Amino acid sequence: MFENALRGSKGYWAWIILLLLVLGAGFANYLRQWVFGLGITGMSRDVSWGLYIGQFTFLVGVAASAVMLVLPYYLHDYKVFGKITILGEFVAIAAVTMCLSFIIVDLGRPDRAFNVLLYPSPNSVLFWDMIVLNGYLFLNLLVGWTVLGCEQRGAPPPKWIKPFIYLSIPWAISIHTVTAFLYAGLPGRGFWLTAIMAPRFLGSAFASGPSLLILLSFLLRRTTTFDPGREAIQALAKIVTYAMVVSCFFVACELFTVYYSQVPEHVSHFTYLFSGLHGKSGMVPLWWGVIIMGLLATILLIIPQTRNSDTILPIACALAFASLWIEKGIQLVVVGFIPNPMETVTQYAPTLPEMSITLGVWALGALILTLLYKVAVAVREQEPAGMSH
Amino acid sequence: MDKTRRDFLKIAGLSALGLGAKPAADAFAQSAQGPKIAPIPEALKAKRWAMVVNLKKFKESGPDALQACVDACHTIHNVPKFDNPKDEVKWIWTESLAHALPNEEHHFLEEFVKEQMKGLPILVLCNHCDNPPCVRVCPTQATFRRLDGVVMMDYHRCIGCRYCMAGCPFGARSLNWRDPRPFIKTKLNREYPTRTRGVVEKCNFCDERLAKGLKPACVEACKNKEIIFGDLEDPKSEVRELLRANFAVRRKPQLGTQPQVYYIV
Amino acid sequence: MYNAGKVIIGILIFLGLFTYPIWSPIVLGKAGPPPQLEKPDPAKGKVCVEATDYMRSTHMSLLNNWRDWVVRDGNRIYTGLEGKKYNMSLQNTCLDCHKSREKFCDRCHNYVNVSPRCWECHIEPEYKQQQAVAWRSK
Numbered sequence: 029m030f031e032n033a034l035r036g037s038k039g040y041w042a043w044i045i046l047l048l049l050v051l052g053a054g055f056a057n058y059l060r061q062w063v064f065g066l067g068i069t070g071m072s073r074d075v076s077w078g079l080y081i082g083q084f085t086f087l088v089g090v091a092a093s094a095v096m097l098v099l100p101y102y103l104h105d106y107k108v109f110g111k112i113t114i115l116g117e118f119v120a121i122a123a124v125t126m127c128l129s130f131i132i133v134d135l136g137r138p139d140r141a142f143n144v145l146l147y148p149s150p151n152s153v154l155f156w157d158m159i160v161l162n163g164y165l166f167l168n169l170l171v172g173w174t175v176l177g178c179e180q181r182g183a184p185p186p187k188w189i190k191p192f193i194y195l196s197i198p199w200a201i202s203i204h205t206v207t208a209f210l211y212a213g214l215p216g217r218g219f220w221l222t223a224i225m226a227p228r229f230l231g232s233a234f235a236s237g238p239s240l241l242i243l244l245s246f247l248l249r250r251t252t253t254f255d256p257g258r259e260a261i262q263a264l265a266k267i268v269t270y271a272m273v274v275s276c277f278f279v280a281c282e283l284f285t286v287y288y289s290q291v292p293e294h295v296s297h298f299t300y301l302f303s304g305l306h307g308k309s310g311m312v313p314l315w316w317g318v319i320i321m322g323l324l325a326t327i328l329l330i331i332p333q334t335r336n337s338d339t340i341l342p343i344a345c346a347l348a349f350a351s352l353w354i355e356k357g358i359q360l361v362v363v364g365f366i367p368n369p370m371e372t373v374t375q376y377a378p379t380l381p382e383m384s385i386t387l388g389v390w391a392l393g394a395l396i397l398t399l400l401y402k403v404a405v406a407v408r409e410q411e412p413a414g415m416s417h
Numbered sequence: 418m419d420k421t422r423r424d425f426l427k428i429a430g431l432s433a434l435g436l437g438a439k440p441a442a443d444a445f446a447q448s449a450q451g452p453k454i455a456p457i458p459e460a461l462k463a464k465r466w467a468m469v470v471n472l473k474k475f476k477e478s479g480p481d482a483l484q485a486c487v488d489a490c491h492t493i494h495n496v497p498k499f500d501n502p503k504d505e506v507k508w509i510w511t512e513s514l515a516h517a518l519p520n521e522e523h524h525f526l527e528e529f530v531k532e533q534m535k536g537l538p539i540l541v542l543c544n545h546c547d548n549p550p551c552v553r554v555c556p557t558q559a560t561f562r563r564l565d566g567v568v569m570m571d572y573h574r575c576i577g578c579r580y581c582m583a584g585c586p587f588g589a590r591s592l593n594w595r596d597p598r599p600f601i602k603t604k605l606n607r608e609y610p611t612r613t614r615g616v617v618e619k620c621n622f623c624d625e626r627l628a629k630g631l632k633p634a635c636v637e638a639c640k641n642k643e644i645i646f647g648d649l650e651d652p653k654s655e656v657r658e659l660l661r662a663n664f665a666v667r668r669k670p671q672l673g674t675q676p677q678v679y680y681i682v
Numbered sequence: 683m684y685n686a687g688k689v690i691i692g693i694l695i696f697l698g699l700f701t702y703p704i705w706s707p708i709v710l711g712k713a714g715p716p717p718q719l720e721k722p723d724p725a726k727g728k729v730c731v732e733a734t735d736y737m738r739s740t741h742m743s744l745l746n747n748w749r750d751w752v753v754r755d756g757n758r759i760y761t762g763l764e765g766k767k768y769n770m771s772l773q774n775t776c777l778d779c780h781k782s783r784e785k786f787c788d789r790c791h792n793y794v795n796v797s798p799r800c801w802e803c804h805i806e807p808e809y810k811q812q813q814a815v816a817w818r819s820k
Contacts, residue, residue: 065614066577067594072503076582076592136577136592136615143557143576154556154580215550215672216586292519369588369669370516374502454757454770563756571753572803598812605811608774613802628758 029177032406033399039251040402047395054388057381058133066136069382074374075365077134079358079386084130086236086357087393088207089229091123091164093237095200096267102193108263111408112256114179115248116241117172118400120200123237124165126393133385153209160203167196172400180407204229211364218293219364222285228278229356235271236352238264239345244401246342254405265341269329272348276326300366300373301359310375311363314354321351459630464650465566466545466622467677468636469659474643476534482643483511486540488603489638490620495611497593497600504600506591506612508620509635511538518668518680540635540644543568543589543620544668544676551581551590560617566649566677567622577615586672590619649677717793720785726778731762742798745772773804781807 036044061068071078097116100106132138149155171193175185208229211220242264245256286294299305301315328334328344335341362376378386475482490496490509497506514530515522517539530536545568552562559574560581582590596614605611609625612618623633631637636646647656656679659665665679730737732744748770751757760770769775780786783806791797801809 065595066592067504067614071594073505073582073591073594074502074588076579131578134578136579136617137575137613140557140574140576143559143574147557147559147574149556149558152554152556152580154554154578158556210580211583214554214584214586215674216669217583364583369519369586370512371519371522372516453761454751454755455759455761456756457758457769460756460758561754569753573749573753601811605805605809607805607807610773610803610805613799624756628756 029173029180029403029407030399033402035406036402040398043398044395047391047398050391051388051395054385054391057384058388060381061133061385062138066134068379070376070378072374072376074368074372075362075376077361077365078376079378079382080130080134082357082359082361083386083389084127084134085207085210085229085361086353087123087127087130088161088204089233089352089356090237090240091120091127092200092204092230092233093241094120094168095197096234096238096264097241098193098200099197100263102190103197106263108257108259111254112241112245112260112264114172114176114404115244115256115401116237117168117175118397118404119237119241119244120168121165121172121400122393122397124161124168124203125396126389127161128165129389129392130386133389153206153213157203157206157210160199160206164196164199164203167192167199171196176404176407180410201230204233211360216369217364218291219297220360221294222282224278224281228275228282231271231275231278232352232356233271235268235275235348236356238271239268239348242268242345243342243349246338248401248405252405252409254408261341262336265329265335265345268345268348269326269335272322272326272329275352276322296367296371297363301363305367306373308373308375310377311359311366315359318351318355318359321347322355325351457628457630461627461630461632463565463648465547465648465677466627467566467647467649467656467679468542468545468622468633469645469656469665469679469681470540471643471645471659471663471681472534472537472539473681474639474641475537475539478639478641478643479535480537482639482641483537483540485638485640486635486644487511489634490542490623492603493606493609493623493634494621495597495601495603495606495609496618497597497611498602499600504594506593506597506618508591508618509540509542512541513538517541518666520669520671521666539680541587541589541668542635542678543622544587544674544678545620545622547675547677548673550584550586550674554580554584556580563624567624567627568619569621569624570616570618572610572612572616572618575616577617579617581617586669586674587676590617592617714793717789719789720780720782722779722781729763729766730779731760731766731768731775733763745776745800748772772800773806777807783808 057068069078069080094116097109097113101109101113132141135141144155144158171189174189178185205226208226211217212222212225214220242261245261245264248254248256283298286298296305300308301311303309304312325344325348328340328347334344366375367373487509491498491507494508496508499505514534515526545566547566549560549562549568551560552568555561556578557574557576559571559576560568561571562568577592579592582592593612593614593616598611601611623631623635626633632646636644645655645659647654649656651657659681660679663681665681667676667679670676732740737744748760751760752770758770760768762768777783783801787800
């Protein structure tokens with residue numbers, strides 16, 4: 029099956045080479061970081077997690093969102109998702125791989141990463157996160173590859189795969205819940221110490237993941253003969269709509285509790301976001317960007333005419349994705365450290381090597397996704413006539 | 418040799434998720450011919466180490482006493498000094514009263530600090546919490562709480578994930594963002610190691626000194642009993658007497674971490 | 683199997699390369715001369731904490747145990763050969779006799795091509811304190 033990924037047009041190879049170049053640049057910078065230490069990044073004693081952990085957090089959501097396809101298709105036999113479900117599972121594989129890579133590049137001593145296995149510590153949420161992420165990667169690899177392999181032979185998926193498919197549904201919820209618990213259980217960080225963290229994570233995940241999938245579907249429709257079907261895209265768009273509405277609602281819940289209670293340790297972080305704190309306002313423009321893009325996307329998605337439009341829907345999805353990418357991928361993590369435990373403000377900005385390493389990991393994810401999609405599309409194109417889903 | 422047995426048990430313990438294997442291994446290590454390993458006989462022992470920082474005394478002694486504590490600690494532990502706050506590593510340092518106790522801040526606190534504390538900041542360090550969140554979150558048990566209350570760092574095991582830095586509500590932990598050695602500005606203490614880039618470090622209540630029967634370096638640097646160190650479980654200890662005779666506060670007690678550094682205001 | 687012949691030849695080449703360290707001294711001649719380690723000053727005593735053979739083969743796990751016993755369990759005294767007691771410390775005990783990392787540790791470690799990372803933290807006697815000139819090249 030994999031041989032399909034080794035045959036392609038000039039454009040395909042140009043894209044692969046571009047990704048390899050970005051990946052190579054990222055790797056070169058990672059070697060610099062390996063030698064120099066994490067001081068090469070913009071992180072500091074006060075803001076001790078930054079872009080890497082932010083991207084990890086965001087991508088866990090993207091990975092988890094595959095459940096929004098698996099659940100309707102396998103549990104409710106929603107046939108419309110027949111062609112697209114595999115695309116969701118492959119996004120999950122690429123996203124989880126990126127998550128694990130971001131964790132590794134964030135370690136101060138990556139050479140000791142296996143200490144997590146040598147000294148298992150069930151009291152650490154990070155230990156559980158390691159288990160659920162690797163488990164999820166395994167489940168999606170197994171399910172995606174097996175189902176696609178059967179499709180190539182024109183056979184239905186084997187019975188033994190069903191339990192794994194069903195298991196992947198709660199497992200997807202678990203990866204994002206556990207990731208939220210990384211933050212929501214820390215006593216001294218008012219920004220994260222909120223019970224709605226896990227629901228908020230899931231809400232935004234089910235918006236960001238499917239909106240990425242819609243964008244990818246449009247892209248596949250343009251560049252290949254493969255079409256996941258208009259109905260499937262529209263069904264996904266409805267999922268994104270509900271998820272965006274729910275996400276906005278959860279954020280509003282958060283804002284109510286913080287601002288009505290007026291507890292300083294919780295308010296100060298949001299003050300930093302909305303208007304700046306102690307004269308420092310590095311995150312203010314981005315935060316308003318998040319709000320405006322998020323609300324605009326939600327409005328465009330709610331109105332049926334714009335949601336049904338093949339030109340406006342990708343714009344709405346791109347806005348939703350960008351909004352959540354900044355919110356989860358940068359702000360959620362960084363602002364948890366601003367102000368610091370002494371209520372003073374140290375700001376954070378990523379450095380160039382840090383951005384290059386981040387891009388490198390994204391290139392790795394894109395490469396994996398490209399290869400997997402190439403295989404999936406090729407299998408679909410060779411499909412025996414008469415087979416339909 | 419008991420070492421091979423210990424190694425075997427380690428592996429066995431690993432498969433049993435490490436539960437209970439370590440005490441068993443230690444028992445083996447001691448059983449052979451007399452105690453194979455033991456603590457240094459002069460070691461200071463306690464059920465629960467704690468520290469009382471007497472701000473009244475620091476007012477009498479002035480800013481030099483504060484600096485003496487910081488210098489004593491950072492020299493003896495080879496703590497690097499970076500010129501930029503970004504890479505900063507510190508075990509014990511000074512903060513203004515309002516920053517050290519943000520919950521106690523009010524509009525007129527400055528006046529109090531000026532009149533009652535000569536405008537001095539206060540010393541802050543790892544609180545060696547009874548219920549330490551850093552230990553709870555560590556994925557490798559590189560940071561752990563000893564039975565006598567010292568929250569320790571095992572620099573050999575730390576993977577540098579910095580979860581403990583996010584977990585600590587007191588900002589007591591520092592990562593070595595880069596190789597610290599060239600930045601050790603004081604004369605190297607050749608009896609104590611340095612750290613390496615990528616591991617987290619913090620105050621260890623001078624575990625290496627307690628083991629030899631010495632009090633922590635910052636306590637020893639205090640000529641006027643500004644800092645008192647002792648066993649909180651011993652009713653006759655000096656720390657207990659101080660807490661009986663004075664009203665003392667702790668940093669962020671509402672978080673339930675049970676800090677064991679007390680401040681007499 | 684597709685291309686069975688080619689695959690089998692490939693596997694054989696791989697195995698050949700993989701086992702190179704084992705067969706090369708036999709086929710290509712003798713291994714290099716063993717390293718000459720500097721012996722400690724006899725005034726320090728004639729024995730190490732354990733027998734020489736044991737130290738040669740097992741010092742790494744001994745040191746790992748020392749590490750755990752000291753850092754994690756707070757035990758610092760080790761009873762070695764002839765009931766002699768030692769302070770378990772690489773920096774203060776081992777290197778008190780074996781004065782030179784370069785002439786003792788490194789010679790053997792280089793010979794067997796291992797590079798333990800003890801010296802990133804533990805200070806060897808030869809280490810000369812250096813200070814950075816510029817604090818950060820951004």
